Amino acid sequence: MLSKLFFGYFAVIMVALSLLVITRRNPVHSVLWMLVLFFHIAGLYLFLNAEFLAAVQVILYAGAILVLFLFVIMMLNIKVEITAERFIGEWPIGVALGLSILMLIYFTTSKLIQGPAGQFSIEAIKAETHTKALGKVLYTEYLFPFEIASLILLIAIVGAIVLAKKRG
Template sequence: MTAPQWFFAYFAGMITLLSVVMITRRNPVHGVLWMLVLFVHIAGLYLFLNAEFLAAIQIIVYAGAILVLFLFVIMLLNLKKELTVRKVQKHWVLGAAIGVIFALFVVTVVAGITVLPPLGEYSIEAIRSEGSIMTLGKVMYTKYLLPFEIASLVLLVAIVGAVVLAKKRI
């Protein structure tokens, strides 16, 4: 194996291991903290794939905002009682079996995937000559301008909806 492959192997192994650790924690706070480590590793994988902007967003939005939101909600709920009871559902064997079958199916289907030409115009040299963020910004504000505006609407709905749902009396 070459150096990039070892690098990928480290990140892939850690991501798989950390996801297993995350979904098996009894205490949700521990789960959130393991997820933080997991997200940092995913950001490392993004850097490896020449997606610097997304690596930064992964850390800032996921690790910085969403996980803190999770921690806040766990703090608001009183979970002392939850820690002493069974952590899996009654039919958990069935659920796990569905997941394993799904994994076998998808892995066998996608194992032989290769990229066929024609390739796009954003080769590594093209991105490097302009900078990763500038390239992404140019695409996002020209070709994907309408989805970008719709994303802002989605976030607005989320802000209003979260307030309306969590408020006691409107």
């Protein structure tokens, strides 16, 4: 009962916050609402016993990525942004696309079959702590995808530096 109440709170508030993010006229306000949204996502991770993911969600998304967003947006001329047209002319197409994807998700979720339970039950994770369990899986079974992901990020960093250097 209590867990359902908790999940209901997070679900409703997260939808409301997402709407606030896309409807604010002032982009800085949008980013600040997104910060509150990220905290609720972290809360949802805690709810799933994934405390490591919750902490990383706050450190990386709220503490690093969103601050950089805010940095860029603060440099914009807010006074022009506020008076600018909110939505481009093609928004009905976007709404139609979004609704059709929502329908697709709705119909597929009813057909989902639960897979067999793996070795990581809630009890196993509680005994081993989430951080340790995640680390073990990430650095053994999924080491190759992990390395590929880090290589892609490295290329992005090198690319950004090359682009910035060419100007000077």
